[in-house]
Amino acid sequence: MRILVRGQRPPGPLVRPEKVYERIYALVKKIPPGKVATYGQIAGLTGRCTPRMVGYAMAALKGGQDVPWQRVINCRGMVSQRKKGSGALRQRNLLEAEGVRFDAAGRTDFGRFGWRGPHQIRKHRW
């Protein structure tokens, strides 16, 4: 029996990439202002998808799609650094404008700003 590890995809076929992106974007749109979700959280809610793919979907976003990409951060509560560009700084500024606070180490408090999910999410479970 295969052990399910967070950060890795559950067994079973992946849905088509386009569908995955659509699902991811639809989910991200549900995150209310002032709240943040993690890549892994979105991946888990999307199903059959990995956190990396969520990050890739965010990176593939083009302007004018009305997706609040800034509300997706990594599992450590920090804004993920980009390889290129200054997107991370912009993301942090947008979040702070929504009321999300970061400590001196650049981390936010999931207890206060973490999104609970569309209805009920099962934390630490796929």
Added chain:
DNA sequence: TTGTTGACTCTGA
């Protein structure tokens, strides 16, 4: 076709 590269996360040391 094959390599390489990420806006990730987990485990173990």
Added chain:
DNA sequence: CTCAGAGCCAACA
């Protein structure tokens, strides 16, 4: 607490 290694897989050259 930090750090490295492994696993993941779509996009790109």
